[in-house]
Amino acid sequence: MTPPAIILSRPQIGENIGAAARAMANFGLTDLRLVAPLANWQERATIMAVGASPISDGARVFQTLPEALGELQLVYATTARERGVSKPILTPPEAARRLREASAQGVRTGLLFGGERAGLDNDEVSLADAVITIPTNPDFSSLNLAQAVLLNAYEWFRAADETPPSRTEYGPLAHKATREDMFNLFEHLEDELKKSGFLFPPDKADSMMRNIRAMLNRADFTDMDVRTLRGMIKALARGKHRLSAKPPVKDA
């Protein structure tokens, strides 16, 4: 599936071209097109792009926007303000969803961004199929060019990303504790707490243990965590004896 081309119209700052290239690389985009960029953008762009300099170095430069959009079939223009354009205004995730849908059918797509100074003018917006507006704090809505590219590239990537919203990796040596691990822990702990005199008065012992079990269950322990805890309980239970003994001599 071909990702969207990124078209920057009249970019003024080489650093932003480089940062845009880097954002593209982060999210799997490669086709960068520049319309009438300010002269001598290359050096600053290469520095900012870091490992993504092949994208900025390989950017195609056009003199006019229609030339840059040439063979593309679906183009969305990113604007900060909505200007009564009578065309659909999309959020970045909705735009990404539609771009994916179109790309999956072989449609060539592009995302168009205006220069740092004034964004896209109405003539440029009129060449696009729809407008993307990034929702921002109305009191501080001015987004840097490279950051606007980043957010749209991120949404493109995310639209097909299958990472589960939440997961826990226990590593090769641990797994989530079994119920039996937990029951044994509770028994061990209750036994030692009884001996220590903590579960007092006796008629409150049951409800105290219920609270302790609930607290420990919430922690979502691994089997290794349970072994560690049982070692801690054992060490603490014999604590008084250790205190009266001399500490082991280290590196003697």
Added chain:
Amino acid sequence: MTPPAIILSRPQIGENIGAAARAMANFGLTDLRLVAPLANWQERATIMAVGASPISDGARVFQTLPEALGELQLVYATTARERGVSKPILTPPEAARRLREASAQGVRTGLLFGGERAGLDNDEVSLADAVITIPTNPDFSSLNLAQAVLLNAYEWFRAADETPPSRTEYGPLAHKATREDMFNLFEHLEDELKKSGFLFPPDKADSMMRNIRAMLNRADFTDMDVRTLRGMIKALARGKHRLSAKPPVKDA
């Protein structure tokens, strides 16, 4: 609802602190905390923050991470790689959803980011409740610090943003065309096309008009668009007469 604090641990580059402040302002965050930043970060930060310099100028500086996290109750650490930490790994939107949920209940939240050189170390990660990993292109996964802040701040904002995924604003003078506007347009057009000889051969005229109606319906016209189109049809239909007449003299 108090937005999450942003905590940058050992940031090395003043520009990134400024760019992080700007990203925070874009999405309504204000509480910036720095742990042991490299000396003389202020000047470069202020330049990069542009209008958001009150956030970087007002950043609180701490010597240790536990001091910076002090009164916070729910802290997520952003890491590039998952390192077998036995704690939940969240996507940015899932993290934003949980942060909103917690904030709505008065829980004080924070987002923790590591320095440019090495990110967060395992000790720092162990102070957090969960880890956020931003899904990226595995071949180019290194995200700039300010961009990682931007993406998480954007997700925080988006989690409560009610902008419809797609909408069309017609401006104060236009509205979506009524069915009657469209029927009148179709009739006018069919009438003129018949006279012009375009609907030929006659037994194909009906299916030709069906295709034309489908094509025009897809364009989702406003009432103003329909008036413009009917003016165009009228002008084109009398075109031959105009061509033989002299063009009107301008500014004579």
